[in-house]
Amino acid sequence: MLGGVRPSGQRRSWWLREALTEESARSPHLGSPSAAPPLRGTTTADVVVVGGGYTGMWAAYRMTELEPGARIVLLEADICGGGPSGRNGGFVTNWWDELPTLVTRYGDSGALAMGDAMESAVDEIGAWCKRHGVDAWFLKAGSLGVSAAPAQDTAWDSGVAAARRLGVGDRYAAQTGEQVGLRIGSPVFRGGVFMPGAATIQPATLARGLRRVLLERGVVIHEGTRAHEIDGHRPAWLGSIGVAARTASRSRGAAGGIRPVRVRTASDAGHGEVLAGSAILALNAWAAGWPWFGRRLVTWSSYMVITEPVPDRLAEIGWVGGEGIGDGRFTLHYLRTTLDGRIALGGGGGRAGFGGRIDATFTDDLLSVQRAAAGLRRLFPVMRDVRIDDAWGGPIDISADHLPWVGTVTGRPIHFAHGYSGNGVGPSVVLGRVLAARALDQMLDPALGLPIATDPRQPRAFPPEPAKSIGARLIREAASRRESREERGEPVGRVTRELSRMSRRLGYHLGPE
Numbered sequence: 001m002l003g004g005v006r007p008s009g010q011r012r013s014w015w016l017r018e019a020l021t022e023e024s025a026r027s028p029h030l031g032s033p034s035a036a037p038p039l040r041g042t043t044t045a046d047v048v049v050v051g052g053g054y055t056g057m058w059a060a061y062r063m064t065e066l067e068p069g070a071r072i073v074l075l076e077a078d079i080c081g082g083g084p085s086g087r088n089g090g091f092v093t094n095w096w097d098e099l100p101t102l103v104t105r106y107g108d109s110g111a112l113a114m115g116d117a118m119e120s121a122v123d124e125i126g127a128w129c130k131r132h133g134v135d136a137w138f139l140k141a142g143s144l145g146v147s148a149a150p151a152q153d154t155a156w157d158s159g160v161a162a163a164r165r166l167g168v169g170d171r172y173a174a175q176t177g178e179q180v181g182l183r184i185g186s187p188v189f190r191g192g193v194f195m196p197g198a199a200t201i202q203p204a205t206l207a208r209g210l211r212r213v214l215l216e217r218g219v220v221i222h223e224g225t226r227a228h229e230i231d232g233h234r235p236a237w238l239g240s241i242g243v244a245a246r247t248a249s250r251s252r253g254a255a256g257g258i259r260p261v262r263v264r265t266a267s268d269a270g271h272g273e274v275l276a277g278s279a280i281l282a283l284n285a286w287a288a289g290w291p292w293f294g295r296r297l298v299t300w301s302s303y304m305v306i307t308e309p310v311p312d313r314l315a316e317i318g319w320v321g322g323e324g325i326g327d328g329r330f331t332l333h334y335l336r337t338t339l340d341g342r343i344a345l346g347g348g349g350g351r352a353g354f355g356g357r358i359d360a361t362f363t364d365d366l367l368s369v370q371r372a373a374a375g376l377r378r379l380f381p382v383m384r385d386v387r388i389d390d391a392w393g394g395p396i397d398i399s400a401d402h403l404p405w406v407g408t409v410t411g412r413p414i415h416f417a418h419g420y421s422g423n424g425v426g427p428s429v430v431l432g433r434v435l436a437a438r439a440l441d442q443m444l445d446p447a448l449g450l451p452i453a454t455d456p457r458q459p460r461a462f463p464p465e466p467a468k469s470i471g472a473r474l475i476r477e478a479a480s481r482r483e484s485r486e487e488r489g490e491p492v493g494r495v496t497r498e499l500s501r502m503s504r505r506l507g508y509h510l511g512p513e
């Protein structure tokens, strides 16, 4: 089934290649899309955005709405959408599945406010694409959670109970095995839950569409430009630059105002620097390498495979409505279809990164690809002989409670959002609004009233390295082993079971109960 397909390494994901081809076709006179010029020398900005994925680009877009004249400079180490925003599964889910956690954190009304905000974000993406002529295949066909083994049968119970109690039972509704079977046929599907408000998109087309609109609106984008020092801080792997520089960065300028944020960059064109009134760090998993955030994020790889077009096979199993599917594993399998009748499947059974480095673990891991392909064969045995056309991976930024973290560095106009824990497509719209309002000091913006914005929470810190990465790796491997054995109906050894549960016992949401 996998044939000669290998993970694509630094090569673009299938989605991004498709989106770039589409971009060239729209402007044939320009040839293949060229990167925005790297930064060279010193420049100034009202706001500098570091990171050209959804978070950075939604924040920049929102700023162009809030203050059309603001000078916004966006720095991206690769090309916009080159990271997970152009590599993900394209599931635009809301947060009804997070209700129990949200209720614990924000109470009933806060949880409902967050659920509503995330549900609106799904529609907002659809409306935005329409408004800006971005054909990102937005399809609001809902998302189906399926139990694919007896051990998964209760995976949604607490969420369904919470949704019913809060009067939103129709947005997160339990499904019998028969109901699931009426939608999509698989011999291993047993029942589950349906979220009608979820959608799917072509993720890279959305990212590239955002980039185009930002350029049209005058946002200055520098691609191939890596920020290696922000406000006197460097990522862990570059080493410290000394206490003196860090102290100086907190001091005030000669005029008594807050010193500008200084971002130093490197690119093929040489070194550069941006001096800005405020900064937005939209670094996703790369944030784990920076001293402010390293202890509060674990990085994890997720890999996807995509099949050859099989519209007839999809018709045979009744999967013609475009629903997204996720199984009940903690090391989740998520699947969706494409416009030309392919299946794209992702697996959360990847590996933990080390020390905040985003390296080949996240893009070149054949074992994780094989696991994803095996997931497809198990969930849909009729697809056993279907060819896999491509495979790729990317990093996921996991916080201790599985909720993203939006905040501001103490005493400095540096705002950040990350920790999406594998669910950032919809939430990045909401957090982009929060970041934009903070960066432009628009304190009356409704986004700043959301519980996630007013919450002073710092996600729980993980142990220092190497304990963090080694622990995460052991626990996730145990979870993956346990869940695969449960699927096959095999006994799970005591050591594996206890290890897989250990993170929950220690208060981290890194494995199953």
Ligand SMILES: Cc1cc2nc3c(=O)[nH]c(=O)nc-3n(C[C@H](O)[C@H](O)[C@H](O)COP(=O)(O)OP(=O)(O)OC[C@H]3O[C@@H](n4cnc5c(N)ncnc54)[C@H](O)[C@@H]3O)c2cc1C
Pocket: 050, 051, 052, 053, 054, 055, 056, 057, 075, 076, 077, 078, 079, 080, 081, 082, 083, 084, 085, 086, 087, 088, 089, 090, 091, 092, 093, 225, 226, 227, 228, 282, 283, 284, 285, 286, 302, 303, 304, 334, 346, 392, 393, 394, 395, 396, 417, 418, 420, 421, 422, 423, 424, 425, 426, 428
């Ligand atoms: C395989 C996979 C499947 C996924 N599937 C889904 C899904 O179906 N649904 C869902 O909701 N979420 C999914 N996710 C998660 C989702 O992709 C992310 O939550 C989302 O893309 C986060 O957007 P972002 O802008 O914060 O981060 P990113 O898209 O990672 O953007 C961050 C950018 O910052 C750049 N950068 C980093 N450091 C620097 C620096 N020092 N200087 C300049 N630039 C820098 C990077 O190059 C990168 O482009 C998936 C993730 C992966 C990897």
